[in-house]
Amino acid sequence: MEKVCVIGAGSTKYGKLEDSITDIALKASVDAIESAGIEPKQIQAGYISNVFGIADKQVHLGPVIMSNLGIPEVPSLSIESACGSGSVSFREAYANVAAGFYDVVLATGVEKVTHTGTEWTTTYFSYCSDFFYEGGAGASFPGLFASMARAYLAEFKATEEDLAMVAVKNHDNGFLNPKAHLRKKITVDDVLKSAVVASPLKLYDCCPFSDGASAVILCSEKFAKAHSKNYIEVIGSGRGGSPAALQGREHITTIPSTKIAAQAAYKMAGITPKDVDFAEVHDCFTIAELVDSEDLGFFEKGTSVQAVREGRTKLNGDISINPSGGLKSKGHPIGATGIGQVAEVFDQLTGKAGERTVKGAQIGLTHNFGATGASCAVHIFKSV
Amino acid sequence: MLSKEEFINNTKLGKILARKCTKCGHPHLVTTYFCQNCGNKGFEDILIEGKGVIVTYTIITVPPDGYEKYVPYAWVVMKIDNSELRISGFMGGIRSPADLPLGTKVKVTGHDERGIIIEKQ
Numbered sequence: 001m002e003k004v005c006v007i008g009a010g011s012t013k014y015g016k017l018e019d020s021i022t023d024i025a026l027k028a029s030v031d032a033i034e035s036a037g038i039e040p041k042q043i044q045a046g047y048i049s050n051v052f053g054i055a056d057k058q059v060h061l062g063p064v065i066m067s068n069l070g071i072p073e074v075p076s077l078s079i080e081s082a083c084g085s086g087s088v089s090f091r092e093a094y095a096n097v098a099a100g101f102y103d104v105v106l107a108t109g110v111e112k113v114t115h116t117g118t119e120w121t122t123t124y125f126s127y128c129s130d131f132f133y134e135g136g137a138g139a140s141f142p143g144l145f146a147s148m149a150r151a152y153l154a155e156f157k158a159t160e161e162d163l164a165m166v167a168v169k170n171h172d173n174g175f176l177n178p179k180a181h182l183r184k185k186i187t188v189d190d191v192l193k194s195a196v197v198a199s200p201l202k203l204y205d206c207c208p209f210s211d212g213a214s215a216v217i218l219c220s221e222k223f224a225k226a227h228s229k230n231y232i233e234v235i236g237s238g239r240g241g242s243p244a245a246l247q248g249r250e251h252i253t254t255i256p257s258t259k260i261a262a263q264a265a266y267k268m269a270g271i272t273p274k275d276v277d278f279a280e281v282h283d284c285f286t287i288a289e290l291v292d293s294e295d296l297g298f299f300e301k302g303t304s305v306q307a308v309r310e311g312r313t314k315l316n317g318d319i320s321i322n323p324s325g326g327l328k329s330k331g332h333p334i335g336a337t338g339i340g341q342v343a344e345v346f347d348q349l350t351g352k353a354g355e356r357t358v359k360g361a362q363i364g365l366t367h368n369f370g371a372t373g374a375s376c377a378v379h380i381f382k383s384v
Numbered sequence: 385m386l387s388k389e390e391f392i393n394n395t396k397l398g399k400i401l402a403r404k405c406t407k408c409g410h411p412h413l414v415t416t417y418f419c420q421n422c423g424n425k426g427f428e429d430i431l432i433e434g435k436g437v438i439v440t441y442t443i444i445t446v447p448p449d450g451y452e453k454y455v456p457y458a459w460v461v462m463k464i465d466n467s468e469l470r471i472s473g474f475m476g477g478i479r480s481p482a483d484l485p486l487g488t489k490v491k492v493t494g495h496d497e498r499g500i501i502i503e504k505q
Contacts, residue, residue: 137499
């Protein structure tokens with residue numbers, strides 16, 4: 001296999017955006033191309049992740065984006081894997097470069113849903129669940145994670161205040177991120193007093209519905225060495241699956257696909273969780289970050305809550321978790337999120353993260369899953 | 385392969401139609417084609433009593449389309465008695481966590497536009 005590098009990254013601001021899905025996807029793509037210092041003609045394939053293009057009247061986004069970049073002849077793949085679409089797309093891009101099919105590829109993720117309103121998004125997101133048992137029995141996505149939360153709180157003697165601390169920490173980080181959707185500091189009290197969405201989760205336990213696009217340029221190490229002085233290397237890539245419905249899982253407080261993907265990525269990278277300096281993890285809800293941090297091996301089962309209480313996951317703590325602000329504060333444009341995580345790692349490891357820089361970081365990890373973790377991808381990156 | 389219709393008809397009788405692997409005995413809900421434990425394709429039908437206990441749940445206050453008139457309601461996961469299987473569904477009449485402690489005994493009673501219906505025993 002070829003070694004694969006990321007040589008450029010770009011993102012729009014996440015939030016409520018006025019421009020069309022195509023326009024924001026193009027903006028992020030052009031920013032990534034310029035960040036990489038390449039010409040569109042050098043791109044040999046495109047990987048375009050998106051879930052609800054239908055909401056903005058544009059599906060089959062791949063060819064539209066390639067055409068607007070002036071390279072209509074270049075093949076593209078339009079990818080949907082619920083909230084994990086971005087990382088799954090990145091993996092396909094990675095695998096194709098690693099296999100030697102292409103030297104340079106573009107991976108762009110995009111979502112545009114805020115104009116549809118809360119009822120539409122709540123309903124359509126529920127179609128990402130195992131619908132007969134979950135969405136089709138009244139479960140919203142907050143409801144599925146709330147069920148995980150109730151089981152976790154009971155099993156590990158954690159509290160709703162503990163969940164709130166995850167939100168506060170991620171908003172502290174997102175406050176330092178100019179592209180974050182919810183760029184404001186909050187308190188534990190703000191979270192606890194916010195409206196209940198699906199008990200025990202409240203509004204501030206939940207990530208927002210966001211619009212946004214992110215893009216990265218992947219290439220072979222040979223190309224990176226010849227064309228760039230500012231790039232990072234992909235040293236681990238893993239994927240995994242879980243029973244699609246929560247009821248199919250023996251333990252509801254763990255996500256099997258995360259463990260499988262992480263073990264594969266660590267093995268490939270030849271590192272252990274202790275070697276990771278910072279991680280962008282899938283905190284669609286506060287409970288998810290606690291579960292993820294354990295499934296990724298940063299903390300023993302049931303102890304991530306103690307780590308949060310002690311501030312060990314804060315920016316420049318023992319391990320900085322979600323220095324970008326995470327899905328919770330940076331925002332969650334679902335087709336873009338997994339690519340946006342890679343863009344954050346690129347910025348962190350190439351000195352572009354400004355005030356939210358993880359000091360001295362050399363190894364960053366991204367973790368992104370679809371639905372309640374039915375599909376998952378983990379990637380590990382190293383500065384060069 | 386058994387149909388969703390047969391599964392649904394059985395929920396109305398308080399039963400869960402499941403499939404047991406003929407090779408390793410692992411139980412599955414009807415929609416599985418291959419054994420998740422050993423990969424075998426052979427199954428025999430088993431009818432399980434739709435009774436069990438609450439493993440976890442949520443109380444929904446911001447519902448998907450079609451559920452507005454039921455708010456607040458619970459979506460629950462129950463562990464089926466004398467089986468490794470769990471099943472989830474809709475449970476009405478739950479307003480606060482005090483109404484439904486974990487471990488509460490519940491039963492499957494049917495299926496309608498709300499999905500699989502679970503009620504207290």
